[in-house]
Amino acid sequence: MRWIRFTKDGKTNYGILEGQQILEVAGDPFAGYERTARRHELDAVKIEIPLMPRTFYCAGLNYTAHVIEQAERRGIQPDIPTKPDIGYRAQNALIAHGESVVIPRDATEQVQYEGELVAVIGKQAKHLSEADALSCVLGYTIGNDVSERTWQRSDRTLWRAKNTDTFKPMGPWIETDVDLDALETIVRLNGKPTTQFRTNDMLFGVARFISAMTRYLTLYPGDVMWMGTDGVSPNLKSGDVVEVEITGIGTLRNPFVSESAGG
Amino acid sequence: MRWIRFTKDGKTNYGILEGQQILEVAGDPFAGYERTARRHELDAVKIEIPLMPRTFYCAGLNYTAHVIEQAERRGIQPDIPTKPDIGYRAQNALIAHGESVVIPRDATEQVQYEGELVAVIGKQAKHLSEADALSCVLGYTIGNDVSERTWQRSDRTLWRAKNTDTFKPMGPWIETDVDLDALETIVRLNGKPTTQFRTNDMLFGVARFISAMTRYLTLYPGDVMWMGTDGVSPNLKSGDVVEVEITGIGTLRNPFVSESAGG
Numbered sequence: 038m039r040w041i042r043f044t045k046d047g048k049t050n051y052g053i054l055e056g057q058q059i060l061e062v063a064g065d066p067f068a069g070y071e072r073t074a075r076r077h078e079l080d081a082v083k084i085e086i087p088l089m090p091r092t093f094y095c096a097g098l099n100y101t102a103h104v105i106e107q108a109e110r111r112g113i114q115p116d117i118p119t120k121p122d123i124g125y126r127a128q129n130a131l132i133a134h135g136e137s138v139v140i141p142r143d144a145t146e147q148v149q150y151e152g153e154l155v156a157v158i159g160k161q162a163k164h165l166s167e168a169d170a171l172s173c174v175l176g177y178t179i180g181n182d183v184s185e186r187t188w189q190r191s192d193r194t195l196w197r198a199k200n201t202d203t204f205k206p207m208g209p210w211i212e213t214d215v216d217l218d219a220l221e222t223i224v225r226l227n228g229k230p231t232t233q234f235r236t237n238d239m240l241f242g243v244a245r246f247i248s249a250m251t252r253y254l255t256l257y258p259g260d261v262m263w264m265g266t267d268g269v270s271p272n273l274k275s276g277d278v279v280e281v282e283i284t285g286i287g288t289l290r291n292p293f294v295s296e297s298a299g300g
Numbered sequence: 301m302r303w304i305r306f307t308k309d310g311k312t313n314y315g316i317l318e319g320q321q322i323l324e325v326a327g328d329p330f331a332g333y334e335r336t337a338r339r340h341e342l343d344a345v346k347i348e349i350p351l352m353p354r355t356f357y358c359a360g361l362n363y364t365a366h367v368i369e370q371a372e373r374r375g376i377q378p379d380i381p382t383k384p385d386i387g388y389r390a391q392n393a394l395i396a397h398g399e400s401v402v403i404p405r406d407a408t409e410q411v412q413y414e415g416e417l418v419a420v421i422g423k424q425a426k427h428l429s430e431a432d433a434l435s436c437v438l439g440y441t442i443g444n445d446v447s448e449r450t451w452q453r454s455d456r457t458l459w460r461a462k463n464t465d466t467f468k469p470m471g472p473w474i475e476t477d478v479d480l481d482a483l484e485t486i487v488r489l490n491g492k493p494t495t496q497f498r499t500n501d502m503l504f505g506v507a508r509f510i511s512a513m514t515r516y517l518t519l520y521p522g523d524v525m526w527m528g529t530d531g532v533s534p535n536l537k538s539g540d541v542v543e544v545e546i547t548g549i550g551t552l553r554n555p556f557v558s559e560s561a562g563g
Contacts, residue, residue: 089354091352091391092390092391094390097456097457098456118456122455122457122459122460123457123459124456124459125390125457125459127355127357127517128354129355129517129520129523130517163465192383192385193360193381193387194385194386194387196385196386196387196388196513196516196517197385197516197517200516200517201516202426202516202517250459253404253459253463253464253465254390254392254393254459254460254463254464255392255465256392257391257392
């Protein structure tokens, strides 16, 4: 099932996407819903972020090749994580499928994409075993963890490098029927594939993270976990369009504009 | 004015605290409110966290003495921040005034408090000058940034060291009439003062942080900014009670219990 959040005629609702048609619901997939008789064509609505997360978790370094490549770029020894230590991103930075990533005026040329699987939590959970961990997941969406690498190196935290307004595209919808092992992530820059990897080639998978996290913390409906990225990104500039496709889920597409031109 | 969020007879509402009496309102201080005729005695209600934050910001290192002392404990050179790089904490960890901090079974003896001023954002804000920065602040409350120092050193992120469930007491209310330069923070362990500092002896004050942050990000009503701590904390154990008083705001009081005993 595909959950989509959309705006039509000034009203924002959840719906179930079937092919190119949205079956509008009353309520939401977290607290409960009822189907309505209202139908909308997908191309006649504005797609919104699938949810405003409660806690916004992110696995920073979760693919071996990405860790090694980032270290080589910085001329340091790669430090492969040995356990799943989750990190955080910030709600202010979220934008929807189709909305523009605005590159700040003083950003360097090192603005890059990171295509990521996003797990959306549907049920409150604590002390889950790895075998039971996925029972709290409602479904999966796609994230682009846009990063300004110069600020990532120079700042004490990731507040500006990764959480500048518009730096966190998420969507286009939540797919509930997913075989994690079958997924492939393909990132395209202006239509040409530039990065491709098996989505589940993670150091620590979704279940392992959830099991480790819920030893100490409660996951709540509406929490999201961005699962990290593999490979490298070229530098992005105003006018570029980045598509993050995860097979079986969908494609998240966002143009990049410069602050002077578009923001 | 003091904004309090409370539960009485199973219903949670905002109210205005006048002396020991709560004037219940309909609505909230962010989206708007109307006074009602309902009155409650403060000691007859359950105090709740003043709000569930949207984005949960935290200035990790913001007092010179704290930075130096933490470095000395670790045997490393102190690295005094030269600019205001904001960090994050996690919503799952929040508890209200009076609720228990639960020390996990496998925590070491190095569980410590950090008494902090908390700025509560009341208005959407971007590109604020330092002179105008405080115009987006609704008021101030108090936070205890409870930390497990062993995990803080061993983990790649602060997820477990600082964001274990119950590790973020916040409250008891939001005070809107505050002279930042007059505030003093006093932390008491089992009734005895153990840490005391001028609250505004920050490396970067609230206005400086807001001005720097809003160059890149939008602050929204319901965001909170925890402003860091000074001094050192003794190690805490089950049965301890920690009070964080900030003069002119109030006192945040929480008992500590061990997971085996209380959680």
